[in-house]
Amino acid sequence: MKQMVYLKKADSQICISFEYNNEIIQKIKSIPNSNYVSNEKSWYIPYDKEHWNIFLNLKLPYTILKDNNTSLQTTGTTFPTGSNGDNTGISETHSESSVSASMDDPPHATDIRKPVSALEIMHRGVWYYIKIHYNENEVQWLKKLDTSWWNSTFGTWNIKATVLNTEKIQERYQYWDDNAFEQLINLLKSVEDPYIVELFCSPEYQGYFFIRIKGYNADVSFLKCIAERDYDAETRKWKIPYSEEILSRIIEHYQAKNAKVINRIRKNEASLYQKFQSQEHKQRLLLSKLAAKYTSIIQNYSDTMIRQHYSWNSIKLYSFAFYQFLRSLGDIDPSKISAEKVNNYLSIRSKENMSESQLNTHINAVKFYYAKVIFLPEFKIEIIKRPRKGHYLPTILSVQEVDRLLSMTENVKHLAILYTLYGDGIRLGELLSVRIEDILWDRNQIHIKSGKGKKDRYVNLAEAQKSILRKYFDEYMPQYWLFEGQDRQHAYTGRSVEQVVKNLARKANIARRVTPHTLRHCFATHNLDAGVSLPYIQKMLGHKDIKTTLIYTHVSTQRLETIQSPLDRLKSLNKEGKTERL
Template identity: 35%
Template structure:
């Protein structure tokens, strides 16, 4: 429109209107009533009104074209759901009720954690609003660069001994030592001809960008790589703490997969081997991490107090958790048959604990045999333990203690998974005499 002070004052009264310097035009949100007010104000001066039936969303990775009454629900590999649609206030309002929802103002889409429960709620709302659902699943990237191995390059460099020794000296766990050394090896072999001490900040930033753009790693992996690199230059070499000018990604909040009680039962029933069933029952009934299960010793089972002692777990903490009566029964049967000496679950080699990989294989076979199609892992049993306790009325503080969570917010994630008891909650409106 031509420059006119009175017209500009009117435009400014419309909420969130803004001047687009690049295209020399005003942009006004299509809120209810805005178009009518513009038509009434300008009257015959308004020469043309064009309604675009298609919504185009473009970014570096994808281009989407959405029909006026269409909703694109896009399931990502990061266990999130992206929702792309036009101006539909009722649907936006429903999305805002989902925990950990986010609005991406740059890409113009909503994002929520993926779960079957949330997906069904979204589908019901779309159907209720008589909209069309378009559902897509993000494919595995075909052009992802794989991690380099000793077989890929000549003179592959192993992690320096002083790096590993410093981790041991600071009493890092075996898992953290294995993780950090592997991540640091990937970094130093990205620059195979450079002396480690001569690698500067610019090269570090270049490597971190390579991880994101070429390796297409997760936000967790990226943060761990940054920590592994910083550990060498700051802790091993004793250098000053540095900030590398690359944005640390904000970890996307996702909800863990959980098995129902029926699915847990089916998994245990198809596990006929006594030792295998004892392992899975112990993990589920006590809410154990897989590393905690393999490190259990016979002396950690307290049948008098019906407790299991978990020693030096994540964060170097000890705790007590539940010993189920049914778990105790099968442990005694297992004990009589296998006669372990020190470790509760011994491996193939005498005197060695059972391996985490073997437990994963047992669980994977059981899930497949039980016909469960969910994407689950052994850790899902721990999530299921917490969720089922919450559904049975156990106080969140007790669950936090049993799981060994330092922060209560970590435990509160399970309140977003369960919906049991919602049908018994009475709206305060129903108590009013109207």
């Protein structure tokens, strides 16, 4: 709806006020002899027939105000917006009226009330505007209503139009007749508790879909006529056999009843659902961050990696590493330099407090260019010496710390993410790639497709995890991806998951750095501590080589607990009285 302007007669002029709007300002400026008074934040035009007709031709919706001590009359569809108090915004939901009137005889606003001489109540949008003769008792009573304040500019009490406030006002003043009061209550109930129909699916019940109906005047009689339907009183949802015909009939029925239908059943067009943005889009974003003189060679470089189906993380890491190499060369063509210069560059990089993995990334990025992009046979890549590989142990949380971490959130989606990471030991990228159809509920498994190394595998779906997922599906109703983004077409982002884990670790007072991958380490170590065989853990983690899984034997307490320290043996001797210690 267009913004309302407010008019008031001021001696021989018309005062025009409105919330800042450049379009309205330009229209008012077009009126001859218009004048802006900054301290009043109002415009003035001469009060005569000629200027009044020019104003009417602007076709601006307006409200005519009289003196504050008299009744308020309007020609538009909104009441004046006050400037006092915190809640001055008015939700305008009514359609505009066609206005053609004189300043001396403006038409009255229509209302469904009966006339009361000492009290006037106007209902506009989500607010009541009440004018009442001053009485201390009435003032104190009005102050107690929910979201109420005095608007000194227009001499009204602004009160939130709620069912409770309306019932209290009617009980005290008997302002509306029975029919008008019933209409008003029905209107407010439909606003406070809207009629909503939600449709969604769950992997727990193949061949069915669910309907949850809520809101004022919600009607389920239509559903009771459907064969084989079932109602779950605990979760307040209906289970319906799936068919396109039944689904269409239900949607049409409730749309005809003016219900808001939210259809979260997966559409057949799989192209609608993308895990992330396309490689082409991400490549354009990557190139936009680089200096213009290097974009051509980096585009050729990243195109080669895309053709060979490298993951985007690898493409991004290699491209930025190679970009740093190009910058170190300046204007020198990288195809013309020797392996010695490359080694010199890497030596400089290794002195920059760079980790072994980062340095290996730089070496691999350079190797890829000469071996796969420009195919330079005379470039002896084997001359490049790699740094000595370190041996680092993963960060592990105790079972108690993991339990504390899981208890730090009541958000069902965040809890389902943590349960899946820790309960299945999957990688972050694998988590974000899981679709609803990959959950094999009856077999208690999740199908991990195209994991690291483009390998598929199955992981367990624990009963505790299924319990959380039931609540998650019931509340969030995902359509395609198990964990989807806000637009419901793209998967949840890795950065969001990392932030969730980081925040919960801080709340749990865990001082160490905790990431989603930490929960994968915990899954492996805690299973090893519990006596699960190493080959089985290797299979669950999706490791190609068991040597990778063996790292968890270094942090497992399974065998360490059976080894007695020499100090403990000395302590035993002390207890036997063989030696004395202070």
